[in-house]
Amino acid sequence: MNHYFTNNENLKSEIKRVDTVIHSTSYYFYTDNGVFSKGELDFGTELLLKTFEYSFPQEKTLLDMGCGCGPIGIYASKLGFTVDMSDVNRRAIHLSRMSLKEQELKANVYESDAYENINNKYDYIVSNPPIRVGKEKLYEIIMGAKEHLNENGELWIVVRKQQGAESLIKDMKEVYRSVEVVTKKKGFYIIKAI
Numbered sequence: 001m002n003h004y005f006t007n008n009e010n011l012k013s014e015i016k017r018v019d020t021v022i023h024s025t026s027y028y029f030y031t032d033n034g035v036f037s038k039g040e041l042d043f044g045t046e047l048l049l050k051t052f053e054y055s056f057p058q059e060k061t062l063l064d065m066g067c068g069c070g071p072i073g074i075y076a077s078k079l080g081f082t083v084d085m086s087d088v089n090r091r092a093i094h095l096s097r098m099s100l101k102e103q104e105l106k107a108n109v110y111e112s113d114a115y116e117n118i119n120n121k122y123d124y125i126v127s128n129p130p131i132r133v134g135k136e137k138l139y140e141i142i143m144g145a146k147e148h149l150n151e152n153g154e155l156w157i158v159v160r161k162q163q164g165a166e167s168l169i170k171d172m173k174e175v176y177r178s179v180e181v182v183t184k185k186k187g188f189y190i191i192k193a194i
């Protein structure tokens with residue numbers, strides 16, 4: 001079975017550019033077959049970015065975990081964050097790099113299974129996590145973020161109610177100092193953990 005997170009080099013390429021505006025920040029990213037949310041900005045990702053609150057007293061670092069074709073990391077780079085992005089999907093990594101380069105934006109894009117190749121700590125980790133990989137890997141990504149956050153660092157994620165948001169929140173409360181549902185819309189929860 002082909003999932004958007006498996007690498008399938010034989011899949012025909014049909015690159016599409018998606019132009020978007022979050023608040024007043026405009027940017028674009030390229031999508032393709034075999035990557036998440038082909039041809040559009042995912043509703044959950046859009047809600048996450050529109051809800052995401054940040055402060056800039058000094059230089060801030062941000063990790064886009066499971067970056068896909070890059071809508072989170074590219075936005076953050078455009079806002080002025082120092083950005084790392086990572087994914088297991090090589091086609092997604094290629095698309096993210098291409099979009100960044102064309103828009104003269106900077107970010108390091110890593111091929112990494114969860115935090116395997118991530119050695120830094122961040123002020124923010126922002127993710128639309130891969131629910132379909134199963135609970136074990138999902139928890140490695142969500143609970144593992146704690147080890148990659150600076151003191152008072154924040155994890156921001158989007159999860160659907162039908163995908164188990166309520167029980168995830170309960171489990172996150174065992175790991176994080178504070179867990180808050182910042183907003184809910186159409187069954188999507190935006191969760192912030194400190």
Ligand SMILES: C[S@@+](CC[C@H](N)C(=O)[O-])C[C@H]1O[C@@H](n2cnc3c(N)ncnc32)[C@H](O)[C@@H]1O
Pocket residue numbers: 004005006036037042045065066067068069070071072086087088089092112113114127128129130131133137
């Ligand atoms: C729901 S998609 C979100 C993609 C992108 N951030 C967006 O909002 O459009 C989840 C992403 O996680 C990636 N992923 C799956 N398993 C992963 C793993 N073990 N480590 C890192 N990323 C993974 C998938 O390839 C996919 O790009």
